[in-house]
Amino acid sequence: MDWPNNDRTFRALMPAFNAAYPNIKVEVQGFPNGDSQYLNTLQRALLSNSGPDVAMIEIGVLALLRERPQWVDSAQDPYNADDLMSQFAPFAAANVTRPDGKIVALPKHTGPGGLFYRRDIFEEAGLANAPADVEALFADWNSFIEEGQKVVKPNERWLIANGMEIVSTMMAQRGVNWFDAEGQLQLDNPVVLEALQVVDKAADAGLISPFAMWSPEWQGAFGRGQIATIMSGNWFGGLLKRAFAPDDDGKWGVAAAPADSTGNRSFNAGGDHIAILETSQNKEAARAFISWVVTDGVSLKQQYQNDDLYPAWTPAGTTEWINFADPYYDGQNVNEVFARVQANLIPATLNTDDSVVSAAMQTVVNNIVQGVSTPEQALEQAKAEVAARL
């Protein structure tokens, strides 16, 4: 897997970082997520006091890693990062702050989500294709299914790539996560079954591709024009531009996702954070690095322009480099969507066992799409799988 490639992102930042800090040498080592390699390697290092000075923490493992005692508390002198937290996206700041006030990491990037859509396919299907018109067209999930059918070509082109997009988006819009703040599993929350029923309707209407998420077929489908929309974090634009559909300049647009019953269209998908280990023998240099990476304008601009990484640092939201007419999106300033989403989204509750539930749900959502299970059966299957694993 070549992307997302945080190690290359860091290495590309070195000339600018060393212009600010010429006497700090940064040795970057990247690990893949396959078989939880990064998480396992980092956890072993934490336990044996043999880790790096600085470690990146992706949002999917933050709940697990923030409980470890080996992180430097950035709320303490001389860092006093609690004064800074109001300038990070509130949900990201909350995620790195433990109930006792310890700040285990600094938020690096967030994943405000939107509906990426193919302008040319919408036009060909007779649908409006300006962002505001797409949002009006997809006023709710029913209209998403009704109007979205027009872009489908059976066995050739689909409205969305994967049913899990619907589940993740609908749950986030309603502020429902796999677990609540008390750690109670939320699969009995009515929103989950409601989302599975929307998946079922979409599958019946032929809207969902048969491709498994992250499979080579799924990746290639974007460049082949087989997928008309995808609901994902802003970072997905980086994949489209540089990996999946680099020749599609001007063909894509971004709108907010279909609205839920409360009118909310906002959701977050993804994000990362950066932390210092207590065992670091050079905390000043480590602090210089992480502070520069997450708050410096040169750093954030480069990461946004090269990798579509959305800053958690909110002062960046008003800069000219994030608010510009992007030719990949036919001149659209997509931050008009993502800034609105970031401001309005309901903070997610993270849990150490999120990945267990997510994996079980992915399986049963595919069962619905393949016509193997009803939504009710799928939900029971997911609950049984989760119960067996927790």
Add this chain to the structure above:
Amino acid sequence: MRPIKTALLSAMAAPAPVSAPMAQEAAPYRPGPETSGTIKVWTGPIMTAPSER
């Protein structure tokens, strides 16, 4: 998958811009430019791809 080569290579080849904190209400604690040393940074991919687990 195709890696992002062009953008990163061009970024790496470009002259290093002058670094400056952004306009902000509170200045982040930032050690001075004379700070020195070698640090190790570990990182994984930004987004966890389920198929990679």
